[in-house]
Amino acid sequence: MSLTYLDAIREAQARALEEDPRVFIYGQDVGPFGGAFKATKSLAERFPGRVMDAPISEDAMLGLAVGAAISGMRPIIEVQFADFSTVALNQIVNQAATLYWRTKVPCPVTIRLPAGGTSGSGPFHSQCPEALYAHYPGLVVLTPATVEDAYSMLLEAVAIDDPVIFCEHKYLYYHLKAERLPDEAMPVGKARIARAGRDLTVVAYSAMVHEALAVADELASEGTEIEVVDLRSVKPLDTDTIMASVARTGRLLCVGEAWPWGGVTAEVVARVASEGFGLLDAPPQRLNAKDTPVPYHPNLWAAHRPTARRIAMAARNLLRS
Amino acid sequence: MAYRLVEPQPKDEVSPGKNACLEAYRYILLARVLDDKFASLYRMGKIHGGVFLGRGQEALSVAAGLALRKGDVFAPLIRDAAGRIAFGEPIVDAVRTYLGSPLGPMRARDGNVHRGRPESGILPMISHLGAMISVVNGVLLANRMKGISGTVGLASIGEGGTSTGAFHEALNQAGVERFPLVVVVANNGYAYSTPNERQLACQTLELKAPGYGFRSHSVDGTDLSACLSVMNVAASEARAGGGPQLVIARLLRLCGHGEHDDAGYVDPRLKESTLGRDCLKVAEHHLMARGWASTQDLAVWREAAVEEVEGVVAQVQREDGPDPYAEEWRALASKHLVDEPPITA
Numbered sequence: 001m002s003l004t005y006l007d008a009i010r011e012a013q014a015r016a017l018e019e020d021p022r023v024f025i026y027g028q029d030v031g032p033f034g035g036a037f038k039a040t041k042s043l044a045e046r047f048p049g050r051v052m053d054a055p056i057s058e059d060a061m062l063g064l065a066v067g068a069a070i071s072g073m074r075p076i077i078e079v080q081f082a083d084f085s086t087v088a089l090n091q092i093v094n095q096a097a098t099l100y101w102r103t104k105v106p107c108p109v110t111i112r113l114p115a116g117g118t119s120g121s122g123p124f125h126s127q128c129p130e131a132l133y134a135h136y137p138g139l140v141v142l143t144p145a146t147v148e149d150a151y152s153m154l155l156e157a158v159a160i161d162d163p164v165i166f167c168e169h170k171y172l173y174y175h176l177k178a179e180r181l182p183d184e185a186m187p188v189g190k191a192r193i194a195r196a197g198r199d200l201t202v203v204a205y206s207a208m209v210h211e212a213l214a215v216a217d218e219l220a221s222e223g224t225e226i227e228v229v230d231l232r233s234v235k236p237l238d239t240d241t242i243m244a245s246v247a248r249t250g251r252l253l254c255v256g257e258a259w260p261w262g263g264v265t266a267e268v269v270a271r272v273a274s275e276g277f278g279l280l281d282a283p284p285q286r287l288n289a290k291d292t293p294v295p296y297h298p299n300l301w302a303a304h305r306p307t308a309r310r311i312a313m314a315a316r317n318l319l320r321s
Numbered sequence: 322m323a324y325r326l327v328e329p330q331p332k333d334e335v336s337p338g339k340n341a342c343l344e345a346y347r348y349i350l351l352a353r354v355l356d357d358k359f360a361s362l363y364r365m366g367k368i369h370g371g372v373f374l375g376r377g378q379e380a381l382s383v384a385a386g387l388a389l390r391k392g393d394v395f396a397p398l399i400r401d402a403a404g405r406i407a408f409g410e411p412i413v414d415a416v417r418t419y420l421g422s423p424l425g426p427m428r429a430r431d432g433n434v435h436r437g438r439p440e441s442g443i444l445p446m447i448s449h450l451g452a453m454i455s456v457v458n459g460v461l462l463a464n465r466m467k468g469i470s471g472t473v474g475l476a477s478i479g480e481g482g483t484s485t486g487a488f489h490e491a492l493n494q495a496g497v498e499r500f501p502l503v504v505v506v507a508n509n510g511y512a513y514s515t516p517n518e519r520q521l522a523c524q525t526l527e528l529k530a531p532g533y534g535f536r537s538h539s540v541d542g543t544d545l546s547a548c549l550s551v552m553n554v555a556a557s558e559a560r561a562g563g564g565p566q567l568v569i570a571r572l573l574r575l576c577g578h579g580e581h582d583d584a585g586y587v588d589p590r591l592k593e594s595t596l597g598r599d600c601l602k603v604a605e606h607h608l609m610a611r612g613w614a615s616t617q618d619l620a621v622w623r624e625a626a627v628e629e630v631e632g633v634v635a636q637v638q639r640e641d642g643p644d645p646y647a648e649e650w651r652a653l654a655s656k657h658l659v660d661e662p663p664i665t666a
């Protein structure tokens with residue numbers, strides 16, 4: 001049997017519903033239809049009354065989730081596309097994210113955001129908003145890159161007593177497969193060495209981990225060893241694992257599919273520069289998408305985001321410096 | 322077509338009796354005295370930030386608080402001192418929040434009207450108008466899923482707040498789910514300085530109700546007795562499974578938007594109209610006309626309220642302010658997930 005990243009997300013939700021009566025799912029078309037991506041397929045049938053269609057009201061969906069969480073429930077909210085979560089921005093960053101700090105009442109809401117680019121999706125179905133949410137205090141922001149992580153991190157997200165932004169990459173939904181679901185996992189908050197190497201550290205997360213791994217393969221044939229760090233969680237950010245890797249390699253390239261201004265790659269570079277300046281043999285580099293909305297046509301899209309080709313180019317430049 | 326006011330229609334309500342009116346009046350009086358004290362502390366420079374009063378809106382607010390029971394959920398807004406007290410919020414919570422005492426429910430992390438105790442059914446408002454209504458919906462959904470029946474949620478809002486997207490989404494959501502929700506709109510003619518003509522395109526606010534699957538109720542917000550009746554009907558209907566209810570009250574705020582505001586923009590003709598009546602005076606007149614209270618009773622009650630408020634304020638003023646060095650500076654409940662950037666200010 002082989003399972004996709006999307007299957008893992010569905011299985012994690014099924015297990016959460018099965019094991020915890022406080023869990024419910026609310027989002028557009030998640031009920032009998034099973035969700036725009038089928039991430040909740042057959043769950044409404046298996047768990048009557050606990051997988052509910054919502055009106056097209058992202059603000060009210062998230063507000064309702066906060067109220068339910070206050071009352072001891074563990075809502076999972078599926079926002080149909082991460083791009084639409086900006087409509088709920090206020091409820092997420094001002095309501096959910098401030099509740100515990102203001103009142104000591106925890107706010108365990110899992111917010112599933114199908115994020116990231118796929119060919120032909122264009123400006124409003126492709127965004128990677130992890131940095132936006134990471135900027136606000138009071139949120140945990142997760143970016144699983146593997147089938148195993150999609151499963152175990154989603155289960156852990158539901159168990160966390162805080163609002164969790166769960167960025168699941170749409171490109172990985174069908175492209176990634178695993179033989180089985182994991183029995184155990186690294187905890188949220190720890191980065192993973194996806195591939196060991198001694199010449200250059202490439203820090204990546206979500207779909208970019210796979211681009212980085214492809215580059216590591218390619219450069220290995222040229223005799224260069226790239227270490228790939230999969231952040232898994234962008235907030236909290238596992239600075240220790242990044243720093244330890246840079247201590248081994250002396251070189252850092254941080255890759256993100258999101259826009260270049262600020263964001264996760266800037267944060268990683270800033271931390272390494274301020275805490276690990278002495279470890280570096282060359283200026284730390286970062287690679288992001290271009291500073292425009294995400295384009296529609298595949299030719300433009302391929303040039304907009306970091307690809308294995310661009311990562312390899314940046315890596316070679318960095319290795320020469 | 323211009324916005325117009327709807328004359329309240331008598332419904333299947335009963336006039337509240339002596340005890341109900343006396344109880345409500347005493348909460349109004351306490352809220353008024355408390356608000357006056359905050360205004361005076363503000364003028365003395367003893368309050369950090371703004372002060373927002375409910376003067377003129379207490380009859381409506383108290384009726385909202387009294388229509389609720391233990392187990393219900395209440396999302397008060399800026400002008401709900403009276404409703405909060407009626408629902409059971411101790412006035413020390415208000416004083417500690419305004420004076421920034423770490424012993425208050427918000428522990429000096431949030432101030433003035435942004436206070437509550439979710440565990441007791443009082444949701445702490447965030448500033449963003451309209452945002453609390455869907456949170457009430459969430460509590461009602463949780464109750465439904467847990468099999469708890471007979472509870473009601475009530476959210477307050479001003480007519481200005483009805484223009485937000487959040488208001489629209491939340492009312493539609495409540496209508497779709499037929500939640501036992503009461504939304505109380507205090508139309509005081511102005512949202513800060515913006516008059517109804519610049520705020521509302523609908524002919525009447527009541528017209529919004531059917532669009533959301535709500536039943537509407539209209540009430541003269543200056544008339545305590547009417548407020549008690551209408552709010553009771555609305556809450557009872559919601560409680561009995563009649564679906565969500567929208568109460569539209571007409572009134573005037575008899576103060577600035579906050580104490581920094583002299584409200585010079587309010588049309589003097591409105592102030593002189595019946596909308597400009599002080600609900601406290603109207604209530605006193607009602608009590609005395611029925612022989613339920615004498616001038617002496619009123620004086621004694623006021624004195625008791627003043628004494629209570631002064632006592633609590635004096636107590637809170639002796640409490641230490643928050644200590645930034647003792648503060649944990651942690652926004653997450655999960656200690657192990659706190660992000661630790663290398664440099665913190």
Ligand SMILES: Cc1ncc(C[n+]2csc(CCOP(=O)(O)OP(=O)(O)O)c2C)c(N)n1
Pocket residue numbers: 399400448449450478479480481482483485507509511512513574578
């Ligand atoms: C979403 C949002 N926008 C703007 C404000 C700033 N603001 C605070 S109160 C207020 C006026 C509110 O008017 P209304 O809802 O009629 O209530 P009232 O103050 O009259 O009781 C405004 C504009 C806010 N709190 N929230």
